Amino acid sequence: ASAPASAPAVQATAASQASIFGEPVVVHGRRITDDELKRFLCASVGGRDFDTFKFAIMVDGELERRRKDGASEEDLAKFEVSDTELEARLKREKDDFFLRYPTLDFALEVGRAEGSLELFKLRLRHTMRFDKVFRPENPVEWPEITKAIITEQLGEQWLDDEKVSYSARCKRLFETEKTFLSENGHGAVVAAVEQLDPKDTITLVEVMYRPESQAALAALKAVGRGDIPADDPIAVEAVRGTILQTLNDWAIVHLDPDAIAANLPPASADSPKDAASALERANKVFALVEGQPILMDTIWNRIAPTVTPDQVDEAKRFLAHLALIEHELGQKGKLITQAEFREWWPTTARLGKPSYTQYLNQHEMLSSQVLGFPSLWAFGQYMRVQEGYKRLIAEELKNDDLLQPLLPMINQIAGASKLSVNVILVSAYDFVNVRWKPEGFADARERALAIKSDLDKGAEWKPTLELYSEFWDPPMPDTGNKPMQNFYFKGTFGDQPQTRNQLQSYIGDNDYRAFLFGPTVTDTIFFDQKMGSIDGPYRGPKGYYIARITGKTPYTKPLDLNEPKHREIVEYFYLKSAMAARALASLREGIEKGTVTGLTPPPPLRD
Incomplete structure (x- = not known):
């Protein structure tokens, strides 16, 4: 047998292999693998699909318990969702949509929220199956586990209200259906x-719930006329969400x-059991739920x-930035492994002793x-690296001379200073059709x-904003409850002063984007x-922004570094800013020296 390849040779081979994501990203000799990129994207873009598969495993577990308790295969088959049931439910969803939004395109709007109509149908089938098992329409038929969850979380009165x-x-x-019922022997009902x-x-x-009433309902269902009017969607989501969250915490x-590698069942009795082989298999598994693997490609292919x-x-930038910080932490003995972080982080909880999950x-x-992170998984990885960086710069965080210069900015955030501002968005994104414009940022620029040249030459602000600004407010429904949302009003924001966090929400900035791309539009407008x-x-985030500022209110109360809670706020602001700046500086330095390939520096905030 030939001698095993050295680590640098393995890294060089891996770095040179083709990637489905274009040019591979390599950081200090280690390639960001396609499996790593898939994991990030499956957690973010595929987050709802992961939840779908995760809760399907829980449904399967509940049905298996019922099978062991004596339920027949015929009984269990009733919990599956037929194509006929799915199409009927989809038709009801469409009918309700067109009642509320008669001028909109159903498939396009579903795609805006769900990615595509096909993904929506797949998720809808799983939701219907989950409801059949854990939340059937008749609350008397709810399983004991559901009754226990609802009683504990929402109160016993909720069960009575459901009835x-x-x-x-x-x-x-x-x-x-009184005519049908009267003509078919249910006139007394x-x-x-x-x-x-x-x-x-009480009498209702x-x-x-009388036997004759339930028999009448069964007669309607037998001929396809037994669809009970839908429950209040807010109540439905409250119940379903409570069940899902509790099951999620228990799982x-x-x-x-x-x-995953440490807990993944062996592929076969004679499969390799060494750590390297287990990790290689684990890299193809997105998650392990109750011992059941959800394969990466199961989500990715969707x-x-x-x-x-x-x-x-x-995805590339996020993983590269983490890799750059991890490289520095490793050199300085401050790197926290995933296992160490899973053990330590829950100990910081203020209440109870939760598991890592x-x-x-x-x-x-x-x-x-x-904070704007695209998934909990990404947030967890960020927090792990951030904790290591916090330990690395511990002395800086004790230095008031370094923290003091941040107070003017943080005071405006914590003290709710408000900016009178209008913003013109020249968009690279087609909001109506849910896609990037063909020429995107180049044309928007x-x-x-x-x-801006016209404005500099004296063009009036308001007419210019009305003519060119491409902030988009979705249409309101013709009937039913109006969704709660903040309106852009073309970028006037209702001519109401905005706090920094409110403006950040309108622009689409957040801590996650600041970690990837550096200084944000929001903070440049608000502070500079x-x-x-x-x-x-x-x-x-979505194009180029031109802002006009006409006023600013002062903050209410300054922070005091001698107050522990105030200091905690300032230290965290310093920490996240320092780590983002270090990641970007390391990226630029790595690109210049050739220790980072496959990425370019982020585009500048302004030319």
């Missing part, structure tokens, strides 16, 4: 329903390759047609809605420069642009 809702909706169905007082919920539930889930070049670019799940809203000026264009 009232179910009974009221059955009553509406019976009133609609119709008469009882007609005598009900809607306010008498008692009547609708044993492994996301990191080393944890989402691949919807993945865009900008998403691939962000539970603690990660607790950061869902913070990571996505506040030329148009933005021309608009001169009062009373029109400035830009700045390159940002």
Whole structure:
């Protein structure tokens, strides 16, 4: 047998192999593999599909328990979703959509939210199956695990309210179908329903749960006329979300390759069991849920047609930045392994002793809605590296002379200073058709420069904004509840002053983008642009931005570095800013020296 190849030779071979993602990214001799990029994209673009497969495993586990408890195959088959059921549900979704949005394209709008109509249908089937098992339409049929979860999380009264809702909706169905019921031997039920007082919920539930009422419902279902009117969608999501979150917290889930490798069942009795072979197999597995592997390609093959070049670019930049910081941490003895981080991080929880997965799940809203990370997995990886960097610069964080210069900026954020600002967006993105424009940023840049030139020559601001700004507000529904959202109003934002975080939300900036691309449009406008000026264009998330500032309110109360909670805020701001700056500096230095290949520096904020 030939001698094993040395590590540098293996790295060189791996770095030279073709990639489905274009030119491979190599950082200090180590290639960012296609499996790593797939993992990032499966966690972000394919996050909902991972949830779909994860909860399908939980559904399978519940059905297996029922099988062991004596349920027949015929009983269990009732929980599967037929094509007929799926199409009927899809038709109801379409009908409701066109009732609310009669002028919009169903497939296009579903694609905006779900990636594609096909992905929506696949996810819808899984949701329907989950509901059949854990949330059937009749709450009396809810399994004990669901009743226990709802009682503990939402209160016992919720179960009673569900029975009232179910009974009221059955009553509406019976009133609609009273002719059919009367002609088919259920006239007594119709008469009882007609005598009900809607306010008498006790009698309502008692009547609708009588055997003869349930027999009438079964008769309607037998001929395809038994679709009970839909429940309040807010209540449905509250129940389903509570069940999903609790099951998610209970489940044993492994996301990191080393944890997957340690817990992955062997492929066969005679398959290699050494650590390297286990890790090689684990790199092809996206997650291990209750001991069941979800293969990377199972998710990837679903989402691949919807993945865009900008998403691939962000994946490369994120993983490269982490690799650059990890390289430095490794050299200085501050690198935290995934296993060490999973052990340590949950110990920082203020309440209880959660598992790593539970603690990660607790950061869902913070990571996505506040910090802008595309997935919990990416957030977890970032936090691991950030903790190592925090230990590396521990002495800097103790130095008030380094923290003090940040206070003017942080005081404006924490103290809710507000900026009177309008912004023109010259968009590289086609919001209406949910795709990047053919010439994208190049065309947007030329148009933005021309608009700014006109403004410099005296063009009036408001008419220019109305004519050229491409901020897009989706149409409101014709009927039903209006979705809660902030309106752009072409970039006037309703002519209301904005805090830095509010403006950041409108622009589309966040901590994640700052880590990838450096200084943001938002912070440049809010902190650097001169009062009373029109400035830009700045390159940002969806194109080029031109801003006019007319006023600013002061912050309410300054932070004090001697106050522990205040200091914690300032230290964190310094930490995240320093790590982002270091990653970008390392990237530029690596590109210049040839230790980083396959990436270019991020485009400048302004030319």
